[in-house]
Amino acid sequence: MTDVAAPGAPENITTSDGVPLKVSLARATRRQRMQALLLVLPLLLFLLVAFVLPIGEMLFRSIYSPIGPDVLPNFSKVIQEWDGEDLPPESTFEVFVKDMTAARESNEIGKTVGNLATRVNYEIPGSRGLFTKSARKVKNITEGPYKEALIGLDKRWEDQHIWRTLQRISSNYTMSFYLAATDRKYDENNDIVMADPLYQIYLPIMGKTLWLSALITFICLLVAYPVSYLLATLPLRTSNLLMIMVLLPFWTSLLVRTTAWIAMLQTEGIVNNILVFTRVISEESRIQMIYNQTGTIVAMVHILLPFMILPLYSVMKTIPPYYMRAARSLGATGTYSFVKVYFPQTIPGIAAGTLLVFILAIGYYITPALVGGSDGLLISNLIADHIKKTLNWSLGSALGAILLAIVLIFYWIYNKLVGVDNLKFG
Amino acid sequence: MVRFQNVQKSYDGETLVVKDLNLDIATGEFVTMLGPSGSGKTTTLMMLAGFEPATHGEIYLNGNPINNVPPHKRGIGMVFQNYALFPHMSVAENLAFPLAVRGMTKSEQEDKVKRVLEMVELPEFGGRRPAQLSGGQQQRVAVARALVFEPDLVLMDEPLGALDKQLREQMQYEIKHIHESLGVTVVYVTHDQSEALTMSDRVAVFEDGIIQQLSSPEELYERPKNSFVAQFIGENNKLRGTVQEIGKDKLATVKLDSGDMVKALAVNVSSKGERTLLSVRPERVAIEPKKTPNTVTLTGRVEELIYLGDHIRTRMSVAGHPDFIVKVPNNAEHHELTQGQTTTLGWQAEDCRALDDLAA
Ligand SMILES: Nc1ncnc2c1ncn2[C@@H]1O[C@H](COP(=O)(O)OP(=O)(O)OP(=O)(O)O)[C@@H](O)[C@H]1O
Ligand SMILES: [Mg+2]
Numbered sequence: 195m196t197d198v199a200a201p202g203a204p205e206n207i208t209t210s211d212g213v214p215l216k217v218s219l220a221r222a223t224r225r226q227r228m229q230a231l232l233l234v235l236p237l238l239l240f241l242l243v244a245f246v247l248p249i250g251e252m253l254f255r256s257i258y259s260p261i262g263p264d265v266l267p268n269f270s271k272v273i274q275e276w277d278g279e280d281l282p283p284e285s286t287f288e289v290f291v292k293d294m295t296a297a298r299e300s301n302e303i304g305k306t307v308g309n310l311a312t313r314v315n316y317e318i319p320g321s322r323g324l325f326t327k328s329a330r331k332v333k334n335i336t337e338g339p340y341k342e343a344l345i346g347l348d349k350r351w352e353d354q355h356i357w358r359t360l361q362r363i364s365s366n367y368t369m370s371f372y373l374a375a376t377d378r379k380y381d382e383n384n385d386i387v388m389a390d391p392l393y394q395i396y397l398p399i400m401g402k403t404l405w406l407s408a409l410i411t412f413i414c415l416l417v418a419y420p421v422s423y424l425l426a427t428l429p430l431r432t433s434n435l436l437m438i439m440v441l442l443p444f445w446t447s448l449l450v451r452t453t454a455w456i457a458m459l460q461t462e463g464i465v466n467n468i469l470v471f472t473r474v475i476s477e478e479s480r481i482q483m484i485y486n487q488t489g490t491i492v493a494m495v496h497i498l499l500p501f502m503i504l505p506l507y508s509v510m511k512t513i514p515p516y517y518m519r520a521a522r523s524l525g526a527t528g529t530y531s532f533v534k535v536y537f538p539q540t541i542p543g544i545a546a547g548t549l550l551v552f553i554l555a556i557g558y559y560i561t562p563a564l565v566g567g568s569d570g571l572l573i574s575n576l577i578a579d580h581i582k583k584t585l586n587w588s589l590g591s592a593l594g595a596i597l598l599a600i601v602l603i604f605y606w607i608y609n610k611l612v613g614v615d616n617l618k619f620g
Numbered sequence: 621m622v623r624f625q626n627v628q629k630s631y632d633g634e635t636l637v638v639k640d641l642n643l644d645i646a647t648g649e650f651v652t653m654l655g656p657s658g659s660g661k662t663t664t665l666m667m668l669a670g671f672e673p674a675t676h677g678e679i680y681l682n683g684n685p686i687n688n689v690p691p692h693k694r695g696i697g698m699v700f701q702n703y704a705l706f707p708h709m710s711v712a713e714n715l716a717f718p719l720a721v722r723g724m725t726k727s728e729q730e731d732k733v734k735r736v737l738e739m740v741e742l743p744e745f746g747g748r749r750p751a752q753l754s755g756g757q758q759q760r761v762a763v764a765r766a767l768v769f770e771p772d773l774v775l776m777d778e779p780l781g782a783l784d785k786q787l788r789e790q791m792q793y794e795i796k797h798i799h800e801s802l803g804v805t806v807v808y809v810t811h812d813q814s815e816a817l818t819m820s821d822r823v824a825v826f827e828d829g830i831i832q833q834l835s836s837p838e839e840l841y842e843r844p845k846n847s848f849v850a851q852f853i854g855e856n857n858k859l860r861g862t863v864q865e866i867g868k869d870k871l872a873t874v875k876l877d878s879g880d881m882v883k884a885l886a887v888n889v890s891s892k893g894e895r896t897l898l899s900v901r902p903e904r905v906a907i908e909p910k911k912t913p914n915t916v917t918l919t920g921r922v923e924e925l926i927y928l929g930d931h932i933r934t935r936m937s938v939a940g941h942p943d944f945i946v947k948v949p950n951n952a953e954h955h956e957l958t959q960g961q962t963t964t965l966g967w968q969a970e971d972c973r974a975l976d977d978l979a980a
Contacts, residue, residue: 519671520704522691524718525769531692534717538708 249598256371256591262363265310266293270364273357278384282357287340294332316586317359317370317380324350355382371592396576396593403573404600406490407555411502413495414551415544418502422543425503426510437507444500452564455493459484459565485567493561498554502547509543545612553601573597621647621805622668622773627677629663629829637663639829641677645807647772650799652808654816655826656852661809664826665775668807670694681773692721697766697774697804701781703758705750711737711761712746718769736768739798756787763795767802777809788812792819813853817841825849846888847975850899857905857944859898860977863889872974874898878939882916883969888976895977900967902933902945907955909966917966920944922957932957938965 207215263270269290276282282290297307311325328347335343344351362368362380373379373386377394381387388394421440425433443451458464461480469475483489513536521531559574566575573593580590622645629638638660645651653661666672668679670691678685686694705714712733719729737743740760750758759779766774779795780788796819799806810816816823817837824834825848833845844850851858861876863886872886874896882898889896909915920936931947934957938944946965948954957963 514702514704516700516702516704517706519669519691520698520700520706521717522671523669523694523696523698524765525692525695525721526717527692530721535706 252591252594255588256595257367257369259313259363259368259371259588260366261305261309261313262360263366264305265297265307266290266360266364269293269360273361273364276357276361278358278361281341281352281354284339284341287344288338291332291335291340291344294329295335298329298333313363314356314359316374316589317363318355321350321356324348324356358382358384371588372596374589375592375596396573399571399573399576400596400600403556406487406572407552410491410494410498410555411548411552413491414499414502415548417495418499418506418547419540419544422503422506422510425507426513427515440500440503443496448497448560449564451497452493452561455489455496455565456484459489459492484565485570487566487570489565489567490562490570490572493565494555494558497561498551498558501550501554505546505550506540506543509540509546513539542612545608549605549608552604556601557597621645621649621682622807623680623683624664624668625678625680627664627667627674627679629660629667629672630675636675637829638667641829641831643824643831643834645805647805648803650796650806650808650819650821652810652816652820652823653826654810654813654823654852656811659826660829661811661826662777665777665807665809669696669698669775695769695771695773697769697771699762699766699774699776699779701778703750703762703779705758705761705765707750709749710746711742711748711750711753714750714761715746715765715768718765722769732768736764739767740764740794755782756791759783759791760794763798767798767804771804773805773807775807775809778811779808780810780812780815788815795819817853825852827852843887844899844973844975847897847899847978850973850975855902855945857900857902857938857941859900859939859941859944861896861898863892863894863896863974865892866890871969872896874974876939880918880939882918882972883914884916884972884974885970887973889974896974897977898972899975900972902947904967904971905944905946905965906967907934907946907948907957907963907965909964912968914969915966916969916972917964919962920946920965922959922961922963925957925959936965 209215209218269286272286272289273282276286294307297305297310300306307325307329311322311329314325315322328344328351331347332344335347350356359380362370362384370380374389375396377389377397378386379389421436425436425440427433428436456463460466461482463484465483466475466480470477470480475481483492517535517539518531521535522528526534556572557574558572559578562570562572563575563578566572574597577590577593577597580586580593622643624641624643627638627641628636630636641664643651653664655661663672667674670686670689674687678687680686681689681694681696705711706717709717715733715736716729719732724732733746734743737746740763742757742760742764745753745757745761750761753761759782762779763776766776776795780791783791792815795806795808808816808819817840820837822834822836823840825832825840827848833840833849835843840849840853844853847858850856859876859882861874861882864873864875864881866872866886866889870886871883872889874882874884876882876898884896884898909917911917918938920938922934922936923942924935926933926935929950931949932954934946934948935942936944936946948957955963
């Protein structure tokens with residue numbers, strides 16, 4: 195029971211015993227809300243464990259690098275005070291030598307001089323030897339002047355660059371993985387510069403990933419649009435059959451489909467054999483269609499096609515045929531009606547399909563790894579390399595975070611252009 | 621203006637949805653196709669509009685065969701049952717669509733759109749999307765769009781089907797008004813008989829792919845040609861019997877199944893011994909009629925009385941038919957009837973039509 199609200203003051207409605215209506219409503223629905231929460235709890239927990247935590251861990255790892263403070267705890271504190279001019283003072287050298295000696299003795303996994311050397315080597319390629327060699331001999335330096343003694347071990351200790359780098363990694367957090375992931379680095383003067391063109395790999399690959407993903411998305415759209423149209427307009431029996439043909443590959447293992455493409459496209463494969471057999475090409479000029487970009491594009495278009503067809507189909511299904519008829523009766527030709535009446539109504543489907551395919555393509559791993567050869571590789575393959583082979587997880591994480599950022603940016607642009615509420619995924 | 625000649629249509633090659641359709645429509649006429657669901661009205665309209673090919677026969681528009689003319693070249697305006705307003709365009713864009721297709725300049729388009737919006741009394745609504753209009757407003761826009769490019773012929777497929785009764789009656793009036801002021805030819809489809817009767821110059825009653833009767837509303841109501849039309853249009857009392865004799869004056873003597881002998885106008889009975897269905901309108905039946913040579917009288921028992929204000933709807937048992945309806949006018953000299961009472965009732969022989977018996 196509610197009191198009749200005074201006109202003009204609807205926000206102050208109360209129930210008959212004077213409790214504000216909103217409070218009363220919240221109380222009354224609390225039980226329902228608790229039940230709803232319980233129902234989604236398993237999913238929430240799963241998302242937390244399987245999604246939020248790993249991504250948080252990845253983002254953290256891409257900037258967290260405690261190797262400096264871990265291996266050289268005292269040195270890492272004092273080097274902070276150095277102004278970066280000339281060389282650090284003698285006292286700093288002393289702390290460095292003592293820390294190095296101590297580090298040499300400890301064998302804590304992940305906190306050895308070797309780990310430190312690897313870390314510095316990321317920054318100054320070729321500097322690894324300096325550390326491992328000096329570490330072996332540094333225990334012989336027992337008294338000052340430490341600076342001269344150290345330089346006596348190796349001339350390179352005279353180089354400002356080394357000390358600036360050590361100063362930089364003396365903090366627990368670093369930007370250098372993001373710099374490396376975007377082909378940038380610190381030069382001797384601590385300024386951020388582009389890496390040597392020879393060492394620029396990530397930006398070109400990222401560019402190529404974006405370009406290939408866009409191309410794959412576009413091809414998918416071109417192929418999927420007419421198929422979806424048929425699916426949506428053919429009589430039910432035929433369209434069901436067609437739908438099964440669309441979904442069948444979807445139900446087959448990804449690996450099987452990808453290897454099937456290898457059988458199709460390799461130089462001794464079915465396509466080449468047919469071309470040779472029909473004398474379109476000669477035996478010597480068999481076309482290389484796999485283990486390169488072509489292979490990546492063909493296989494990925496095939497694998498991602500259902501993700502384009504399904505949203506398109508679900509949108510087209512809701513467009514009744516009488517719109518086209520109306521347009522025709524108003525004097526428009528078939529083409530004109532299609533462009534002006536049918537096509538605009540499919541835009542939500544196109545938007546959803548392209549977004550889905552593009553985002554999937556950007557992060558695709560297995561297909562390019564299997565059929566991409568060397569020039570058909572995408573950014574995820576490089577990330578996987580860093581996680582599995584070079585074990586530079588931080589760099590891998592930084593690349594992954596950038597990939598995530600790109601996806602989010604695209605999502606944001608899409609939202610601006612089409613509005614996510616307008617997307618129809620199926 | 622429009623001519624269907626022996627047109628047949630089959631979708632599946634097994635059944636004919638339209639059987640041997642012959643229809644002539646004059647310029648400026650308002651012709652309605654009326655019939656039960658599935659009788660082939662929409663199909664006929666679609667053939668005329670060009671969306672379905674005729675399986676056999678020829679359709680002429682202004683004397684030219686149009687079987688091979690694509691829909692967009694026929695210049696026929698069409699209002700769809702569900703309006704088919706393009707959802708992604710504003711009302712004005714919808715209305716400008718047929719004009720843009722015809723290559724009119726922007727200012728010409730704006731001019732015409734403005735005028736047609738005024739005609740359907742929606743001058744303020746050009747900027748809205750169809751989804752932001754009520755059903756009745758959408759309907760007006762759909763009519764406006766079919767008229768804006770000034771076609772000579774407009775087809776309307778149950779355009780008022782989705783509207784409530786009051787709005788429907790108002791729109792009937794408006795469509796009729798537009799038809800009269802513009803002089804366009806209208807082919808209208810409905811399965812609402814009162815709509816067909818009030819709006820049309822001529823009504824074609826469809827049943828099972830055949831035009832059962834094509835005539836003016838008055839003719840249709842007063843002189844139905846067969847029992848389907850008689851039953852489909854308006855209310856009707858049915859009496860079954862066998863023809864005894866057909867006189868020179870077209871009056872047949874019929875022996876009802878109850879044994880009573882009555883006279884009725886022979887419409888489509890031709891021979892002695894034929895089964896027939898007598899049809900007489902409830903408002904033509906009088907209680908305790910004055911005797912004239914042509915009056916048919918029977919006795920009936922009052923079963924039920926329903927007071928409707930202007931008349932009293934009386935259900936009686938007559939000659940073994942328990943659902944014989946008589947409309948007793950509620951005037952000064954009307955007869956007070958009570959339930960269970962037996963009384964005489966009668967009508968003029970020519971008001972009772974002896975038709976084919978569908979059930980036979
Ligand atoms: N596209 C089609 N394919 C096959 N059969 C069809 C098709 N369209 C209509 N029919 C059949 O043709 C017959 C006539 O249909 P039509 O749509 O002309 O009826 P209608 O008189 O317009 O009925 P309603 O009043 O319900 O609209 C129906 O039996 C219907 O099932
Ligand atoms: Mg219909």
